[in-house]
Every structure is written in C-alpha cells, then in structure tokens.
Amino acid sequence: GAGVSQTPSNKVTEKGKYVELRCDPISGHTALYWYRQSLGQGPEFLIYFQGTGAADDSGLPNDRFFAVRPEGSVSTLKIQRTERGDSAVYLCASSLNPPPNTGELFFGEGSRLTVL
Amino acid sequence: SQQGEEDPQALSIQEGENATMNCSYKTSINNLQWYRQNSGRGLVHLILIRSNEREKHSGRLRVTLDTSKKSSSLLITASRAADTASYFCATDYGNNRLAFGKGNQVVVIP
Numbered sequence: 107g108a109g110v111s112q113t114p115s116n117k118v119t120e121k122g123k124y125v126e127l128r129c130d131p132i133s134g135h136t137a138l139y140w141y142r143q144s145l146g147q148g149p150e151f152l153i154y155f156q157g158t159g160a161a162d163d164s165g166l167p168n169d170r171f172f173a174v175r176p177e178g179s180v181s182t183l184k185i186q187r188t189e190r191g192d193s194a195v196y197l198c199a200s201s202l203n204p205p206p207n208t209g210e211l212f213f214g215e216g217s218r219l220t221v222l
Numbered sequence: 223s224q225q226g227e228e229d230p231q232a233l234s235i236q237e238g239e240n241a242t243m244n245c246s247y248k249t250s251i252n253n254l255q256w257y258r259q260n261s262g263r264g265l266v267h268l269i270l271i272r273s274n275e276r277e278k279h280s281g282r283l284r285v286t287l288d289t290s291k292k293s294s295s296l297l298i299t300a301s302r303a304a305d306t307a308s309y310f311c312a313t314d315y316g317n318n319r320l321a322f323g324k325g326n327q328v329v330v331i332p
Contacts, residue, residue, distance in 0.1 A: 148322035
C-alpha cells in the first residue's frame with residue numbers, strides 16, 4: 107500500500123484479556139517502530155525492528171508486552187493480561203533510513219486501545 | 223517550549239499571523255525533526271534539520287537549530303485554519319529511536 111497501515115483502528119477490551127495490534131509498513135522500509143501515545147502526551151518509544159529482529163526493545167514497559175516481525179515486513183504488537191493503564195493510541199512507523207542516523211518516520215493512523 | 227519534562231504548550235492565533243514554537247533537548251543530536259498531528263492520530267513529518275545545519279525552509283515552514291543552546295524553533299508563516307494541529311519536535315540522539323516532546327497545540331482562528 108501507499109502508507110503504513112494499522113489494524114484495528116479501535117479496540118475495546120476487558121481487563122485481563124489478550125490483544126494483538128497489527129502494522130503493515132511501507133514496502134521496502136526495513137526499519138519499523140512501535141510507539142505509544144497517551145492523551146496529551148508525545149509518542150513514547152516501545153520497540154525498534156531492523157529487518158526481522160528486534161534491535162531495541164528497551165521501551166517495552168514490562169513482560170506483558172511483546173512484538174514480532176517474522177518476515178521483516180508486517181509486525182504484531184502483543185499485549186497479555188491487559189490493564190486499564192495500557193489504554194492509549196499505539197502508533198507504528200516505518201523508515202528507509204535506520205539508526206544511527208534516523209531519517210523521516212512514516213506513521214500509521216494508530217490503533218486506539220481502550221481497556222475497561 | 224517542548225522538552226521531555228515540560229508541560230505541552232497551547233497557542234491560539236488569528237489566520238494570517240505567524241506561529242512560533244520552541245523545542246529544547248538534552249545532549250548532542252544527529253538531527254531534529256518536526257511532526258504534525260491532527261486529532262490525536264497519525265503523525266506527519268514536516269521537516270528534518272541536521273546537527274550541522276542552522277536553518278531550513280520548506281514552504282511556509284522555517285526551522286532553526288541552535289546547538290549551543292540545544293534548542294530549535296519552528297515558525298509557520300501566514301497561518302491558515304488548516305494548520306490547526308499539535309506540533310511535535312523529535313530528536314535523534316543516535317540511540318535507535320526518535321525522542322518526542324510533549325507537543326505544542328496550535329489553534330488558528332479563521
């Protein structure tokens with residue numbers, strides 16, 4: 107597709123449930139990022155993939171969060187045992203220019219997660 | 223101004239006026255970027271300025287970078303109602319990510 111695609115756009119779940127959020131980056135972009143944005147805040151880094159491997163997962167808040175990118179394209183962010191504090195917009199971005207000189211990031215529209 | 227620890231700023235201006243917002247950062251950077259976000263969804267890249275550049279223009283946007291003060295400013299000239307959005311600066315510290323500020327909310331009144 108022309109841009110970064112994220113599904114679902116909205117997800118409402120109950121506390122304790124498991125959630126998967128999907129990101130389809132721009133074709134050919136090897137760098138893929140997940141960010142989380144709470145209301146009134148800037149995006150907060152979660153994880154960075156270069157190709158298939160998680161090059162930096164230091165932003166994941168705890169072991170309930172996990173992300174994969176098995177074929178170096180589509181990525182899935184997985185959240186186990188969701189908590190109300192996980193409610194946020196989860197943003198995915200891809201880039202042609204990976205670190206250490208990070209270039210322009212192309213963002214998807216985000217997945218808004220609400221945990222009741 | 224934006225910084226990791228500062229509260230987001232709000233700016234309300236009349237259409238046709240200029241809007242200026244500032245961003246400060248902590249340590250040496252590779253580059254600094256500005257993004258725009260409408261309605262709390264996806265961010266759109268506006269402009270990138272490298273650490274060895276001092277000023278850059280793109281259409282009605284002008285970005286400056288002062289590495290001695292560790293600060294940047296974004297100027298939007300002749301603002302339009304469509305410029306109403308949140309504006310974020312993001313710094314590349316060379317550590318596998320862009321670090322975003324908390325944003326400046328700009329409202330342009332027609």
